[in-house]
Amino acid sequence: MYAWPAPELPVLPGQGASPRVYDSAAGDLVTTAPGPVARLYVCGITPYDATHMGHAATYVAFDLLQRVWRDAGHRVHYVQNVTDVDDPLLERAARDGEDWTELAVRETTLFREDMTALRVLPPDHYIGVVEAIDRIVPLVVDLKEKGAAYDVDGDIYFSVASDPRFGAVSGLSPDDMLKLSAERGGDPERPGKKNPLDPLLWRAARDGEPSWPSPLGPGRPGWHIECVAIAVDHLGMAFDVQGGGSDLVFPHHEMGASHAQVATGEAPYAKAYVHAGMVGLDGEKMSKSRGNLVFVSALRRAGVEPMAMRLALLAHHYRSDWEWTDDVLTAAQDRLDRWRAAVSRPDGPPADALLAALRERLADDLDAPGALAAMDAWAATQSTGGGTDAGAPGVASRAVDALLGVAL
Ligand code: ZN
Numbered sequence: 001m002y003a004w005p006a007p008e009l010p011v012l013p014g015q016g017a018s019p020r021v022y023d024s025a026a027g028d029l030v031t032t033a034p035g036p037v038a039r040l041y042v043c044g045i046t047p048y049d050a051t052h053m054g055h056a057a058t059y060v061a062f063d064l065l066q067r068v069w070r071d072a073g074h075r076v077h078y079v080q081n082v083t084d085v086d087d088p089l090l091e092r093a094a095r096d097g098e099d100w101t102e103l104a105v106r107e108t109t110l111f112r113e114d115m116t117a118l119r120v121l122p123p124d125h126y127i128g129v130v131e132a133i134d135r136i137v138p139l140v141v142d143l144k145e146k147g148a149a150y151d152v153d154g155d156i157y158f159s160v161a162s163d164p165r166f167g168a169v170s171g172l173s174p175d176d177m178l179k180l181s182a183e184r185g186g187d188p189e190r191p192g193k194k195n196p197l198d199p200l201l202w203r204a205a206r207d208g209e210p211s212w213p214s215p216l217g218p219g220r221p222g223w224h225i226e227c228v229a230i231a232v233d234h235l236g237m238a239f240d241v242q243g244g245g246s247d248l249v250f251p252h253h254e255m256g257a258s259h260a261q262v263a264t265g266e267a268p269y270a271k272a273y274v275h276a277g278m279v280g281l282d283g284e285k286m287s288k289s290r291g292n293l294v295f296v297s298a299l300r301r302a303g304v305e306p307m308a309m310r311l312a313l314l315a316h317h318y319r320s321d322w323e324w325t326d327d328v329l330t331a332a333q334d335r336l337d338r339w340r341a342a343v344s345r346p347d348g349p350p351a352d353a354l355l356a357a358l359r360e361r362l363a364d365d366l367d368a369p370g371a372l373a374a375m376d377a378w379a380a381t382q383s384t385g386g387g388t389d390a391g392a393p394g395v396a397s398r399a400v401d402a403l404l405g406v407a408l
Contacts, residue, residue, distance in 0.1 A: 001082070003126035004112040007119040007405070009070065010398035016071040016359035019366060021241065022319055023272035024249050025169045029365055030272050032240055038074040039239035040066065041231040041270070042123070043248055046083040047107035048092040051114040052293040053313070053324050054245065054279040054286040060310060060405070061276040061318035061366065062243045063120045067403055068362045079234045080123040081227055082108055084130050085210055085220055087185070100210065104128075114296040117306035119405045125234050129226045136221045136229040137214040139263055140201045144216070148262045152192040154204035156216055158225075160197050163258035169273050170250040180250045185223055199255045201225050224255035228269075232260055242270035246321075247285075249275055277321040286324065294324050307406055308333040314368040314404060335376070340408050342379035343397040349387030351395035354378040358403050368404065375400055 023030045032038070042062045045055060066076045083089070084104040093100035108128075115122070129136070140156055143149040148162035160166045172180070174197075181188045181197050188196035200222035205211035211218040221229075231239065237260065242253055257269040278285045281292045299309060312332035316322040342348070354374055361370035378396055381387065400406045 001108075001126055001128050001131065002112075003080075003122035004116045004120075006122050007407070008401075009067075009121070010402045012071065012355065012399055012402050013395070014355070015073050016068060016403075017363045018072045018074070019065065019068045019363045021065065021272060021274045021365055024253075024275050025171070025268075025273045027171060032069070032272065034069065034074050034240045036075060038069045038076045038241075039235045040076060040078045040241050040243065041227070041235055041239060042078070042080050043227055043244040043252065044081040044083065044126075045107075045111055046086050046088050047104045047111060048089040049107060049293075050295040050297050051111050052279075052286055052295050053309075056114065056118060056296050056309070057279050057313050057316070057318070058243075058245045058276040059115060059120050060118060060313045062241075062274075063405055064314075064318070064362065064366045064368060065241065065243070065274070066121050067405060068366065071359065071403060072363075077235065078121070078123040079125045079127065079231060081132075081230050082126065082128045083223065083226065084108065084128040086129070086223060090209060094208075110297055114300070117300055118296065118310050119306070119407060121405075125230075127230045127234075129221060132226060132230050132233075133212045133221065135233050136225055137202075137212075137216070139225060139229050139232075139259070140221070141215055142263055143201065143259065146262060149201055150194065152190065154217060155200060155219075156202040157193055157198040158201050158222075158255065158259060160195050160199075160255075160258060162262050165261055165267060166258045167254070169254040169257050172250055177250060177254075184247065184251060186251055197251070199224055199251060201259075224252055225259055227252070228256050228259045228263070231256075231269075232264065237264055237266045238268055239270055241272050241274050243274045244276070246275040246277055246319075249273070276318045277316075280321065280323045283323070285321075299329075304329065305333065305336065307408075308336050310406055311335055311372070314372055314406070317369055318366050335372070336406075336408075338383070339375060339379050339400065339406075342382040343393040343408050345382055345385075345393065347388050347390050348382040348392035348396070349378060350389045351378065351392040351399065354396055355399045358399055362403055371404060375404075
């Protein structure tokens with residue numbers, strides 16, 4: 001489906017380096033080494049509610065990765081899904097007496113508007129699960145034929161025992177896996193499964209639920225297999241980065257890796273699994289189930305500048321868990337004002353060192369707070385009238401636009 005319009009990406013002098021990022025599977029920083037084309041998959045939204053700051057933080061984090069890769073001379077092949085049929089969406093639609101497809105379309109539209117406002121570079125392929133059913137079904141059939149999937153009362157489950165690498169993404173103990181499986185959409189208590197952790201691949205049709213015909217009987221896909229079908233179809237195996245929020249490490253990315261590795265007989269699924277931290281409010285993780293959400297669209301309607309929101313997100317390292325507060329936003333608006341004033345003054349201190357510092361900070365595990373500090377320092381010197389370089393304000397402005405996505 002259509003993603004959203006791409007913001008202009010200014011061309012900068014010189015070139016940056018391929019970034020190091022933290023790979024959850026390695027438990028360490030790894031230097032990304034894409035070929036000419038860097039391949040990125042980031043898990044998309046389930047469109048049953050508006051985009052909150054936690055989502056925005058995740059998509060801005062991987063937007064930085066894309067910007068840094070591009071600045072390092074790579075093209076980027078970026079794929080994102082929309083989980084436009086799943087339990088939470090169907091439950092919300094039923095609760096509100098709304099057609100589930102209308103709910104999905106409305107919230108996906110709002111997400112596009114939020115991403116556009118935040119100047120997030122769009123994926124090359126933005127794929128709804130509904131439009132990928134014909135890719136998902138053969139994958140489930142294949143897993144069944146390989147003996148890696150089995151039937152429980154018509155529902156098809158994946159056997160985690162079929163992947164010798166199972167557990168390598170999260171590195172979690174079986175007890176922790178069980179706990180997270182129960183919390184994050186799994187059904188470890190269901191009788192008849194070979195292993196309580198085994199995830200659903202295909203859910204047989206139920207009364208009142210949408211379903212699609214398949215050789216497995218009518219039904220709809222499980223959560224993890226949808227991303228695998230879309231990612232493998234568009235990116236192949238061993239793509240550079242699988243991204244998402246840290247709540248996707250297990251089970252979603254662990255299961256996805258296993259599905260793909262068993263189905264293709266190749267490994268790894270992704271070269272690195274990179275995860276963004278959680279944004280909290282009032283001491284709790286921001287989540288739909290807790291109802292403590294700050295929505296991008298609500299702030300936009302209240303007149304908050306999207307670039308201030310973006311700077312508020314960038315003021316926190318992508319891997320850290322942090323709290324959204326009014327002060328965070330106020331500080332971001334102040335910073336935006338200072339930067340704008342600085343690039344609006346004629347002349348300035350040379351921006352070569354600033355550009356080098358931005359590149360150096362971002363290549364080091366996407367250190368956005370460090371990059372912001374570098375621009376702060378340049379802007380502070382500029383505002384005191386330091387420097388005579390007529391080209392400097394323009395270079396600084398284009399650098400924060402291209403590398404940080406902040407248009408001044
Ligand atoms: Zn996913």
